[in-house]
Amino acid sequence: MPFANLSGDPEQDYFADGMVVEIAAALSRFKSIFVIASGSTLSFKGKAVSPQEVGRQLGVRYVLEGSVRKAGNRVRIAVQLMDAADGSQTWSNRFEDTLEDVFEVQDKVALSVASVIEPTVQAAEVRRASRRPTENMGSYDLYLRARALRQDNFSRAETLEALDLLNRAIAIDPDFGPALILAAQCHHNLFTNGWSDDSEAGRRQIIALAHRALKVAGDDADVLASVALWLSMHEQGLDTPRNLIDRAMALNPGSSLVWQWSGSLLTQSNPGLAAEHIETAMRLDPIGSNRAGQVFNMGIVRFLQQRYSEAASLFTEYVQRTDNPVGYAYLAASYGHLGRLDEAKSALARRPELTSSPVGSSIFLNRDPKIRQALLDGIGMAEGKTPPDAAEDG
Numbered sequence: 055m056p057f058a059n060l061s062g063d064p065e066q067d068y069f070a071d072g073m074v075v076e077i078a079a080a081l082s083r084f085k086s087i088f089v090i091a092s093g094s095t096l097s098f099k100g101k102a103v104s105p106q107e108v109g110r111q112l113g114v115r116y117v118l119e120g121s122v123r124k125a126g127n128r129v130r131i132a133v134q135l136m137d138a139a140d141g142s143q144t145w146s147n148r149f150e151d152t153l154e155d156v157f158e159v160q161d162k163v164a165l166s167v168a169s170v171i172e173p174t175v176q177a178a179e180v181r182r183a184s185r186r187p188t189e190n191m192g193s194y195d196l197y198l199r200a201r202a203l204r205q206d207n208f209s210r211a212e213t214l215e216a217l218d219l220l221n222r223a224i225a226i227d228p229d230f231g232p233a234l235i236l237a238a239q240c241h242h243n244l245f246t247n248g249w250s251d252d253s254e255a256g257r258r259q260i261i262a263l264a265h266r267a268l269k270v271a272g273d274d275a276d277v278l279a280s281v282a283l284w285l286s287m288h289e290q291g292l293d294t295p296r297n298l299i300d301r302a303m304a305l306n307p308g309s310s311l312v313w314q315w316s317g318s319l320l321t322q323s324n325p326g327l328a329a330e331h332i333e334t335a336m337r338l339d340p341i342g343s344n345r346a347g348q349v350f351n352m353g354i355v356r357f358l359q360q361r362y363s364e365a366a367s368l369f370t371e372y373v374q375r376t377d378n379p380v381g382y383a384y385l386a387a388s389y390g391h392l393g394r395l396d397e398a399k400s401a402l403a404r405r406p407e408l409t410s411s412p413v414g415s416s417i418f419l420n421r422d423p424k425i426r427q428a429l430l431d432g433i434g435m436a437e438g439k440t441p442p443d444a445a446e447d448g
């Protein structure tokens with residue numbers, strides 16, 4: 055919606071209108087959100103209309119409102135996301151900055167708002183879809199229900215249930231890129247945790263689904279970044295993942311998932327930069343559904359940097375969020391390197407309850423010899439073996 059100019063200066067209308075244009079442009083980069091063009095929304099300028107009326111006229115489920123107040127060289131921008139069905143507030147925030155560079159302020163606020171709105175809308179839609187019987191769902195709602203299962207629980211049962219929903223979504227719409235790549239992620243989870251009846255068939259399925267997603271959704275930043283990550287792990291000799299990540303970053307620099315997967319790809323080659331990218335992902339989406347993945351990826355970085363205390367804290371949060379055997383393996387190894395053997399043994403004891411797959415079979419061990427050796431050394435110490443010469447926790 056047009057932002058209200060509360061500055062008492064009609065000449066500041068240009069700034070408020072520009073803010074609407076920039077936010078609409080930033081939101082349009084997220085392929086999961088249908089955004090009405092700013093030209094249509096600006097036609098409501100100066101009119102007293104409710105979110106419900108706007109929703110009916112424009113055919114939208116959510117309305118973003120805002121106001122701009124300028125005082126001297128500072129500006130305060132308030133925004134709120136409204137549910138057009140009942141007029142309730144879904145999210146709100148306030149931004150303050152100087153006006154030394156008007157366009158830079160508009161860009162910064164637009165990116166900040168867009169990066170929060172996308173996961174907020176997705177979470178609201180997931181909650182809505184979760185209340186509906188799956189028999190009456192279309193492809194998108196089935197995908198949302200699968201996302202709800204995958205958000206913070208990586209158990210075998212939830213993964214298989216999510217995969218069933220995604221297979222149904224893909225059957226309805228074979229070119230639905232987000233469903234294809236989320237199905238690839240489910241197969242990856244089954245493969246990694248030793249939950250697949252046929253690991254090699256699962257690996258081939260990951261590759262096939264990723265290539266299908268790339269073919270039909272090559273302009274979706276989140277899909278591109280996810281394709282890059284899964285192919286980098288499962289398709290040998292592929293030299294394109296970094297190029298795909300760079301394309302994704304150019305398409306949508308406000309996507310938390312793109313920054314997270316970029317950090318994951320950089321873990322081996324540049325751990326310091328990897329940490330910066332994952333921290334950016336955390337700033338863009340600090341409390342969203344990707345939190346578990348963020349802390350796991352940061353835990354891997356800290357583990358590789360031999361910062362085992364930080365790694366242990368991160369993996370502790372991870373296994374609290376997700377009952378996942380890979381997380382327990384890394385937690386045990388972190389404690390092993392720290393000499394906290396009782397905690398290491400406790401973490402290691404949890405893993406066989408979740409999978410029969412040996413620690414050495416994890417794909418995460420095969421991505422980097424240094425990570426593999428450090429993890430196996432830590433596991434060995436957790437099992438009471440003679441500790442190797444290991445670097446001190448830094």
